[in-house]
Amino acid sequence: MKTTILHHRFIAAATAFLAAAIATRAADTVALGFPLDYTTSSALFPGLGEDPEVDLVPRLGQTFVVPAGHPYLTTFSFWLGDSPVFQPQAATFNAVLMAFGSDRPSGEPLYQGPVTSTAGLQHGEVRRFDFNVGVSLNSLARYVVFLNAAPYLDGVPSFATFASTGTDVYPNGTLVSSRSTASLDQVSDSPWQIGASGWDVVFRAEFRSVPEPSSLPLLCVAGIPMLIGLWSYRKCCRLISKQIR
Numbered sequence: 001m002k003t004t005i006l007h008h009r010f011i012a013a014a015t016a017f018l019a020a021a022i023a024t025r026a027a028d029t030v031a032l033g034f035p036l037d038y039t040t041s042s043a044l045f046p047g048l049g050e051d052p053e054v055d056l057v058p059r060l061g062q063t064f065v066v067p068a069g070h071p072y073l074t075t076f077s078f079w080l081g082d083s084p085v086f087q088p089q090a091a092t093f094n095a096v097l098m099a100f101g102s103d104r105p106s107g108e109p110l111y112q113g114p115v116t117s118t119a120g121l122q123h124g125e126v127r128r129f130d131f132n133v134g135v136s137l138n139s140l141a142r143y144v145v146f147l148n149a150a151p152y153l154d155g156v157p158s159f160a161t162f163a164s165t166g167t168d169v170y171p172n173g174t175l176v177s178s179r180s181t182a183s184l185d186q187v188s189d190s191p192w193q194i195g196a197s198g199w200d201v202v203f204r205a206e207f208r209s210v211p212e213p214s215s216l217p218l219l220c221v222a223g224i225p226m227l228i229g230l231w232s233y234r235k236c237c238r239l240i241s242k243q244i245r
């Protein structure tokens, strides 16, 4: 009976330890922009893609300033909608992270995401698109994450809209865009358009103070020793029980 109670206490303590470790990870996260569960069916101008008849840009994104003490950018999200009028193609793009000066990106790309598409969105649907960045940046420096459709333009009209409230929701950055279709190594050669009055797209950026351990290493660090300890403890209890008998 006593052994069973001890088992339960050990498991409860181990569970509390793991829960505390998970809570510590969550407490270390600083987020900019909109809540993760933000929902809207309103995807406004501006548009990403190509169409000679419509005002579209091949590169569009959001600038931001890295929070003090939390320089590790874990994820970045945009909310995208399908075209207000049907187009032959969904927009295809990849996300790019770069430093941003007064009016244009600078330096080398710090992150380039996989090729992504708005294919599958229903007409009028707005969906969150997450990009797992995992890059250490400089605290209090300005950067941009933009969607780069330029390499995927093929002359067939395509169109996706960024969700936006059309207002200055986030004071330390703005919507930025470029009409240039030049290659990525020439992206800093010409100035970009800056959102009027601090206008932001709907975005979210999450930062940590240090790189985030993935689930597997966390399990190795906390879970496996815990299981070994539990197994050894139970074995020891069985031996003691046998000796008492």
Ligand SMILES: [Ca+2]
Pocket: 167, 168, 169, 170, 171, 172, 173, 174, 175, 198, 199, 200
């Ligand atoms: Ca803003």
